[in-house]
Amino acid sequence: MIDARLYAYIEGVRADHLELRAMVREIEKLLAAAQAARWATVEVQALLAAVEDLDRHLREHFAEEEAGGYMEEALAIAPRFGPQAQRLVNEHPVMLQQMAQILDMARRCVTQSQVGPELSRLLREFFTTLRAHDAAENRIIQEAFNTDLGLND
Ligand SMILES: [Fe+2]
Numbered sequence: 001m002i003d004a005r006l007y008a009y010i011e012g013v014r015a016d017h018l019e020l021r022a023m024v025r026e027i028e029k030l031l032a033a034a035q036a037a038r039w040a041t042v043e044v045q046a047l048l049a050a051v052e053d054l055d056r057h058l059r060e061h062f063a064e065e066e067a068g069g070y071m072e073e074a075l076a077i078a079p080r081f082g083p084q085a086q087r088l089v090n091e092h093p094v095m096l097q098q099m100a101q102i103l104d105m106a107r108r109c110v111t112q113s114q115v116g117p118e119l120s121r122l123l124r125e126f127f128t129t130l131r132a133h134d135a136a137e138n139r140i141i142q143e144a145f146n147t148d149l150g151l152n153d
């Protein structure tokens with residue numbers, strides 16, 4: 001039985017993950033455009049702005065997930081996911097560090113087009129990590145609450 005508070009929690013995670021997913025897709029488009037433009041300043045600046053936006057969103061998202069105990073609602077019902085949740089929450093600071101490195105590279109890329117390929121590599125790697133991370137969180141919630149978030153393609 002899912003009460004109103006739990007429902008709001010599940011919907012909150014779902015909405016956040018959907019939003020992050022849309023931001024990642026947008027950055028992938030801007031990245032392709034910057035690459036096609038051979039890392040021209042205007043394109044890289046647009047890419048940088050989107051990456052800065054993602055960084056802000058991620059900080060808020062992680063803080064929200066960790067507030068009041070990470071995955072606490074799901075773990076109360078399904079404590080078997082405890083060790084996995086611990087591994088996932090440990091990924092948050094690692095991902096923020098990767099983001100800092102990406103931001104640094106994106107800022108350099110505005111004036112140094114030669115770092116473009118490295119920026120592209122870092123971003124792609126990061127998106128793979130982020131997608132796997134959110135998918136694992138979705139799976140825990142779906143299994144704990146026996147619900148379908150409709151997020152795992
Ligand atoms: Fe997370």
Ligand SMILES: [Fe+2]
Nearest residue numbers: 017065134137
């Ligand atoms: Fe998440």
